[in-house]
Amino acid sequence: xxxxxxxxxxxxxxxxxxxxxxxxxxxxxxxxxxxxxxxxxxxxxxxxxxxxxxxxxxxxxxxxxxxxxxxxxxxxxxxxxxxxxxxxxxxxxxxxxxxxxxxxxxxxxxxxxxxxxxxxxxxxxxxxxxxxxxxxxxxxxxxxxxxxxxxxxxxxxxxxxxxxxxxxxxxxxxxxxxxxxxxxxxxxxxxxxxxxxxxxxxxxxxxxxxxxxxxxxxxxxxxxxxxxxxxxxxxxxxxxxxxxxxxxxxxxxxxxxxxxxxxxxxxxxxxxxxxxxxxxxxxxxxxxxxxxxxxxxxxxxxxxxxxxxxxxxxxxxxxxxxxxxxxxxxxxxxxxxxxxxxxxxxxxxxxxxxxxxxxxxxxxxxxxxxxxxxxxx
Numbered sequence: 532x533x534x535x536x537x538x539x540x541x542x543x544x545x546x547x548x549x550x551x552x553x554x555x556x557x558x559x560x561x562x563x564x565x566x567x568x569x570x571x572x573x574x575x576x577x578x579x580x581x582x583x584x585x586x587x588x589x590x591x592x593x594x595x596x597x598x599x600x601x602x603x604x605x606x607x608x609x610x611x612x613x614x615x616x617x618x619x620x621x622x623x624x625x626x627x628x629x630x631x632x633x634x635x636x637x638x639x640x641x642x643x644x645x646x647x648x649x650x651x652x653x654x655x656x657x658x659x660x661x662x663x664x665x666x667x668x669x670x671x672x673x674x675x676x677x678x679x680x681x682x683x684x685x686x687x688x689x690x691x692x693x694x695x696x697x698x699x700x701x702x703x704x705x706x707x708x709x710x711x712x713x714x715x716x717x718x719x720x721x722x723x724x725x726x727x728x729x730x731x732x733x734x735x736x737x738x739x740x741x742x743x744x745x746x747x748x749x750x751x752x753x754x755x756x757x758x759x760x761x762x763x764x765x766x767x768x769x770x771x772x773x774x775x776x777x778x779x780x781x782x783x784x785x786x787x788x789x790x791x792x793x794x795x796x797x798x799x800x801x802x803x804x805x806x807x808x809x810x811x812x813x814x815x816x817x818x819x820x821x822x823x824x825x826x827x828x829x830x831x832x833x834x835x836x837x838x839x840x841x842x843x844x845x846x847x848x849x850x851x852x853x854x855x856x857x858x859x860x861x862x863x864x865x866x867x868x869x870x871x872x873x874x875x876x877x878x879x880x881x882x883x884x885x886x887x888x889x890x891x892x893x894x895x896x897x898x899x900x901x902x903x904x905x906x907x908x
Contacts, residue, residue, distance in 0.1 A: 536635045537888045539563055541613035543627040544885070547602030547620045550657035553579040556600050560634055560654050567637035576653075577667030582676060583652040585640045587906065591647025594905050595678035596636065596898050597859065598629035599658035608882035624879050625686040625872070628886030630654060632684070632894035639899060648906040651676050661706075661819045664858035680828060681865035682901055683856050684894055686886060688878050690871030693893045695836040696847040697868035699829045704782045705789045706853030707818040708759070711736070711800055714810045717773035729775040732807040733763055739799045740779065743792060748848060754792055755782040755851065782851055784821060819853030820861060828866035835900030841893060844869070852879070870894055 539559075548556050557579040561572055564583045571584040579600060607614050607621035615621040622628075633652050640650055657663030667673050687696060713733065718726025737758065745754045757780050764772025781796070783789045797813065804811040836843050847869070856867045870890055877884040 532889060532892060533635065536631050536891050539634060540627050540631040540886065540888060540891065543630055544613045544622050545616050547615050547617055547622045547627070548600070549604060549620055550601040550660040550663065551578060553600035553656050556630075557581050557654060557656075560600075560630060563634050564637045564652070567641040569637065569640075573672050576672050577663060577670045578656040580656050580663070580667050580670075581654040582673065583637060583654075584676070585637075585643070585650045587643070587645035587649065588647035591645075591649070592679035592905055593649040593651060593677060594902050595651040595653055595676070595681045596633050596902075597653040597655055597681060597683040597856065598633040599624075599626040599663070600630065600654050600656045601626060601659050601663070603659060603880060605880065605882055609885055611885070621882075622886065623881065623884045624659070625884070625886040626658070628686060628888075628890060628894075629684065631891055632898065635891060635895045636898055639895070645906040650902055650906070651678060658855050661817045661853060661855045664855040668858055668862060678863055680905055681859045681863045682828065682832075682898065683867040684870045684897065685854065685867060686872040686890055687869040688872045688876035688884070689874060690844065690869065691842070692871050692873045692887065693890070694842045694844050694871035695832065695868055695897065696844040696871070697824070697829050697832045697866065698847050698849070699824050699826045701784045701821045701849045702824050702867055703819075703822040703850045703852060703854040703857065704784060705786055705819065705821040705857070706780060706782045707789070708778065708780045708816050709796065710814045710816075711777045712812045713775045713804060715773050715808070718771040720769050720771050723771040726771050726773065727808050728771045728773075729807065729809055730763060730772060732803050732809055733761070733775045733777065736777065736800065736803050737761075739803070740796065743795055748851060751784065752788060753782075753784055754788065755780075756792070756796075757781075782853070784849060786820060817853075819855050820857035822854050822857040822867050823860045824866040825860070825864045828864060831901055831904055832866055832868050832897070835897055835904060838900055839893070839896045841897070844871070868897075870897070
């Protein structure tokens with residue numbers, strides 16, 4: 532195990548930053564890779580993003596390896612020496628480990644002797660909010676890089692350590708969140724008939740939205756409509772409620788099914804609001820398009836995993852979480868794959884999660900193999 536990289540990972544873990552505010556993290560990464568002589572370091576890509584470029588010739592393909600800079604608004608439960616120093620913020624998705632793997636490639640790339648092509652190490656901001664990838668892709672600093680291949684990995688607790696999970700087609704779900712605000716009319720609690728209380732509308736809407744769920748992830752019409760937050764009225768016992776608010780996340784595989792589900796939710800909300808004489812407002816946010824893996828890239832991942840003697844998970848299921856890598860898969864030949872983090876590892880986003888350092892080596896081996904397959908031909 533490379534102790535320099537383990538130390539980098541722990542430093543990143545100690546100093547997490549939320550989506551859109553990853554400037555100190557980006558600076559740490561920049562200072563680290565500077566020592567390994569990249570051709571160029573492009574800062575402030577799509578926000579705090581950093582693109583580290585290694586050029587080996589004017590012609591040949593460009594391979595981009597992407598990871599994420601941001602942490603989560605979660606209080607860390609762990610008490611080890613590298614615990615988060617930023618109150619209420621911690622790396623509970625393993626982005627500290629993903630960054631370390633990608634930064635670790637610079638140690639190898641500085642001495643690589645490819646006769647052609649280019650490698651870009653992309654440290655992307657704001658993955659957790661679904662805003663980062665699209666801002667990076669639309670930044671002219673990024674578009675000039677014009678990658679031919681884009682790869683990423685995500686550590687997966689619950690899977691045997693160092694196993695590789697990859698599949699063609701949808702690897703992660705299309706995900707977005709919604710807030711629905713309902714407004715009636717305030718009245719004295721002793722005379723609710725003088726006002727319009729949204730309580731019955733909320734009860735009906737919860738029932739109808741639950742009818743849109745198809746929980747079987749093996750089906751093409753898979754759909755989750757998950758209640759996140761529901762609020763009605765206020766704690767004032769002389770007032771009949773006037774306002775209510777509901778928040779949900781919705782998940783499907785395809786964008787087409789997501790559009791259909793959106794339409795169904797809009798119609799249900801409109802019908803119930805009309806029925807109960809309520810005014811309503813809907814807001815959609817935190818959109819993550821599905822990561823739709825390219826077949827050629829998947830074949831390369833499988834080939835490299837076998838070369839590295841890393842066990843492939845046969846016929847893995849698509850993952851139900853959102854991952855804004857999907858924006859890359861809409862525009863570039865790309866694939867994201869899973870790296871098993873251990874069957875007993877705390878789950879992603881749990882307060883006691885910590886990235887296993889022994890994954891750094893297997894992650895680097897996978898990306899090195901992919902770069903060699905493409906640039907070494």
